[in-house]
Amino acid sequence: MQLDIQRGAVHLTPEMEEYIRERADFLLAFHREILACRVSLNGPVLQYGAGGAYQVHIDLHIPGAILNASHEQANDLRTAIRLAFEAARRRLVGHVRSERDLRRTPVGA
Secondary structure (H helix, E strand, O other), X not given: OEEEEEEEOOOOOHHHHHHHHHHHHHHOOXXXXXXXXXXXXXXXXXXXXXXXXXXXXXXXXXXXEEXXXXXXXXXXXXXXXXXXXXXXXXXXXXXXXXXXXXXXXXXXX
């Protein structure tokens, strides 16, 4: 799987990059044919009266589809990454289930 990490004004330590790689590799347990995973990191976004939150967006490229995980926001970068990968896992599992159900549906039903 090709992993592309896009940093928008976010400093990533080698440990944080490794954490992203581990989370991306974990997704392979749910779909072996993930072609690419693009992780976009932005933040912190300034909000009125508060600090900022990190935003993480994940695009998974699989044969026949591109799955997008919604933006996940958190004040801690590691938490934002974890939440985004959990959202991506849910999207991936849902896609796999729908594909499986399509294959099981008898013709003419």
